[in-house]
Amino acid sequence: MKDSLNAIINARLQGSxxxxxxxMENDRFAQVTVQSVAATAGERELDAAGNLVVPPFVEPHIHLDAALTAGQPRWNQSGTLFEGIECWSERKASLTRDDVVGRAEQTLKLFADNGIQHVRTHVDVTDPTLTGLKAMLEVRERMAKIVDLQIVAFPQEGLWSFPQGKELMEESVRLGADVVGGIPHFEFTRDYGVESVQWLVALAHKHDLLVDVHCDEIDDPESRFLEVLAAEALRRDYGSRVTASHTCAMGSYNDHYCSRLFRLLKKSGLRFLSMPTESLHLQGRFDNYPKRRGLTRVPELLDAGLKVAFGQDSIRDPWYPLGNGNMLRTLDVGLHACHMLGMGWIDHSLELITDNGAAALDLKEYGIEEGLPARCVVLQGRSPYEVLLGQLPVLASVRDGRVLVDRRS
Known part of the structure; x- marks a missing residue:
């Protein structure tokens, strides 16, 4: 990284x-002031040239332990979530520390190059050796200069349905996982799913950890573990620290049920994550026509005052063979798929890959304000509309007052 910056000039902020x-002083923002006229950059100043400057992008949901393994040991030919789990179960048997560290660090460098500075990764802990988790704990420290990494202990094959699932989760927490995960819709029975949600929320609450559950990642309208998760969060007054990822089944719920469900969701204050590119690919596989989009009710959740963010989910793994680390691509697909191309939505669209993701990660110091860590990205465009039109790489990425990426020349 280069020497610390003194200032960013000619910066355009959202809503202005x-x-x-x-x-900037001591790696933090010192002042944010309006310029009367355009200025010329001095020594250790970065000229944003009238482009939009926003907080760093947040990748709130990725699987780094599986990144870059597409086609190993075989391709997911059906394109279903379930064959992806089968392929990964086969690949998982050959994991080594060097394998996981190498692929994870390569992916995080790709993310940093795309302006992402905060990442939450799910790591499969249905592995008696916990190879992936131990490797990711090492990666968290090794990559701290370019990205803040949260680690979710994720029971890919279930807590109740996998031998020693609960014991492996408890060991993962002891080793240093930041977030407790779950996958209730993949448990053998509904009772198992309900019990797993209640248990994992209790475990997180006991250890003062965050929660992020793969919740109802299926088109089945009878998959209703979201209500269980929300009720547990409400009961413990823990909603702002609990994230429901995917909730694809909500796209298949009837409106009568959703009317009652939304009352609970608003009371609970859950955070929501939608992975539009991957859900569009994996869901609707059991439909003929019409085919469901497989996405949760993003605009309705936002209208209800709940925080929703978009994530990439995968980078070339058994579930999704593509992915390039560009959050603007994910945002573009999500806005299209969710019928959110009205200018009102577009004007606030960058919140789906910045502020709302930060809320899901429970970041206490995030944003462009005096006193906060000096972290931001310079985009190519003067408004969210122009940024979305181009979807061009970030011009610059600044972390703790130092330039990580600079494409201005």
Whole structure:
């Protein structure tokens, strides 16, 4: 990284047509002031040239332990979630520390190059050796200069349905996982799923950890573990620390049920994550026509005042063979799929890959304000509309007052 910056000049902030000067001291933002006219950059100043400057992108849901394994040991030919789990179960048997560390670090460098500085990764802990988890704990420390990494202990094959699932989760927490995960819709029975949700929330609450559950990642309208998760979060007053990932089944729920469900969701204050590219690929596989989109009710959740963020989910793994680390691509697909191309949605669209993701990760210091860590990205465009039109790489990425990425020349 280069020497620390003193300031970013000619910066355009969201919701303002004026240019701003953002000064930095001791790796934090010192002042954010309006410029009366365009300025010329001095020594250790970065010229944003009138482009939009926003907080760093947040990748709230990725599987780094599986990244870059597409086709190993075989391709997911059906394109279903369930064959993906089978392929991964076969690949998981050959995991080594060097294998996981190498692929994870390669992917995180790709993310950093795309302006992502905060990442939450799910790591499969239905592995008696916990090879992936132990490797990812090492990666968290090794990559701390370019990205903050949260680790979810994720029981890919179930807590109740996998031998020693609960014991492996408890060991993962002891080793240093940040977040407790779950996958209730994949448990053998509904009772198992309910019990797993209640148990994992209790475990997280006991250890003061966050929760992120793969919840109802299926088109089945009878898959209703979201209500269980929300009720547990509400009962413990823990909603702001609990994330429901995917909730694809909500796209198949009837409106009568959703009317009652939304009352609970608003009371609970859960965070929601939708992975549009992957859900569009994996869901609707059991439909003929019409085919469901397989996405949760993103605009309705936002209208209800709940926090929703978009994530990539996968980078070339058994579930999704593509992925390039560009959050603007994910945002574009999500806005299209969720019928959110009205200008009102577009004007606030960057929140889906910045502020709302930060809320899901429970980040206490995030944003462009005096006193906060000096972290931001310079985009190519003067407004969210222009940024979405181009979907061009970030011009610059600044972390703790130092330049990580600079494409201005």
């Amino acid at each position: 047509d004026e240019l701003h000067r953002i000064t």
